[in-house]
Amino acid sequence: MFFKWHNSFYKGACHFLYFPMDTISKIFGISYPVVSGGMAWCSGWKLASAVSKAGGLGLIGAGSMHPNVLREHIQKAHKATTLPFGVNVPLMHPEQEALMNVISAEGVKIVFTSAGSPKKWTSFLHGHGIVVVHVVSSAKFAEKSEEAGVDAIVAEGFEAGGHEGREETTTMALIPSVRKATSLPLIAAGGIATGEQMLAAMALGANGVQIGSLFAASEESSAHPHFKKAVVETGEGGTKLVLKKLAPVRLIKNDFFRRVDDAESNGATAEELKEMLGKGRAKRGMFEGDLVEGELEIGQSASLIQEILPVDTIFKKLIQEYNDALCRLKNSRLD
């Protein structure tokens, strides 16, 4: 009662108390509504467990793993922490069935699926008592995910690194539209590397955030040090979405990128692009550190990443920035 009075006396009344991140924290059993992206070549057990220990939800990225490698990472993560962590499985993975069997056998409790139909694995995973989150890049696929019975959604905007949707909808436009389309818990991704951006995502209607680039460049990331350094050095305009005729991917503008970009500009066909891409370029760039010929997947927020930090420090920074930004906004009611 007094709270309401005080508030309305000061700058207008709020008629409800609501904590947007409660849903996410409860679903996953975590302290902060922050998920680290399950990124190929970056998100091993070390990053995932560090994020979970810092109070977020760490994801192991199975996209770059064979089933036996994934098993090893899950077992190491279990040894490193008793806190919840999850696994991300891109549904274009040729060994997805074996991966899913490893996941359920090893007692993983949370799975993020992406790049495919949310119908494919949801009931299998639910059957094993696993929380299922599906990654989408449009309101339409958010609706399909809800129909498929998933427990939460990640909506990822155009500014994100790596592979993404064809419609190029940015986080600013995407989150409110997904928020309207579904009542499922909603995690915003794409362009988030600071506490201010976290707060912006919450303002747009998200209940939590998934952060990629910032953790890709963290100390605990399994990416090559050269790649992490390249991320820190990437300035504004230093990335671009290419390979749109294959699977659109946002890359740092290196020599390989420029060849592809020129070819696309000159009308290269999907076949020609496939040949230019070849095999193993993401590994070559991000895991082996070939900054010239590798595929260097990163989001636009790389321009806001200034140093390679341990996960624990990153969390402290994010939370401080979030709270400071919230303080700045708190009394901005418009009358």
Next chain:
Amino acid sequence: MFFKWHNSFYKGACHFLYFPMDTISKIFGISYPVVSGGMAWCSGWKLASAVSKAGGLGLIGAGSMHPNVLREHIQKAHKATTLPFGVNVPLMHPEQEALMNVISAEGVKIVFTSAGSPKKWTSFLHGHGIVVVHVVSSAKFAEKSEEAGVDAIVAEGFEAGGHEGREETTTMALIPSVRKATSLPLIAAGGIATGEQMLAAMALGANGVQIGSLFAASEESSAHPHFKKAVVETGEGGTKLVLKKLAPVRLIKNDFFRRVDDAESNGATAEELKEMLGKGRAKRGMFEGDLVEGELEIGQSASLIQEILPVDTIFKKLIQEYNDALCRLKNSRLD
């Protein structure tokens, strides 16, 4: 004192009181930190004066006007309201000198310049006691604008409608980076059509917002009713940035768009695209209502615009949404 105690008792303390929009309201002498974009074929005296009367800053878009037409619009706006309004001048306009003379002669007090160097007109305009705001799409040009002595900046993201920057930086990534680069008052543009998005822009560090698409489809917009209807019917993924080899522009996906998009995908040269574009297509689409062959410039936020409303109703809605979203966030401090 009590406020602090109460706050910290409840969910952690804020150590400062700060109203991010105060700067913008003071600079322009307006009630709400909302500027309507100075859009070609949409932003005439009617829209500009309606926005100013509703408490924001209305802009007349000189991009589609000859000097004598602009004079008429300024005079009508002056008759319609004594409240401040401004004029937007794209610096690729062939008659910009004559436009600037009309602006200073007719006693306009606020000018937004875009698509050119901020050095070009700033001292001329300052010499006439005019507040100068420059539109940028990168932190680098924000710095150049500050050097040129402008009074405020609009930073416009990739999701915006019409012509935009080549780096494709989205509002989510752009605003924090421009905020770091300059201490000038900062207006966020691109992807903003709801109060939630306004709040998100403020969280990112903006002091105010510039809204285009929503006002382009307002009752007072001078656009053709067919175009306004097309905006309302545009769904998610219904726009795309094209003509990147000329001046990148975000368009609704109509027949003309598809021809251009196909040609680009097949490697069309700048010359070929110029020929396809021809002259007067923006007028044809937005002012004359040719939805098939016209250029239909609109932002991604069109998908969030559900009806053609009067400006006054739009403002009430925006402010209600902003305050509600702020209420939802108010107690979301992370501890």
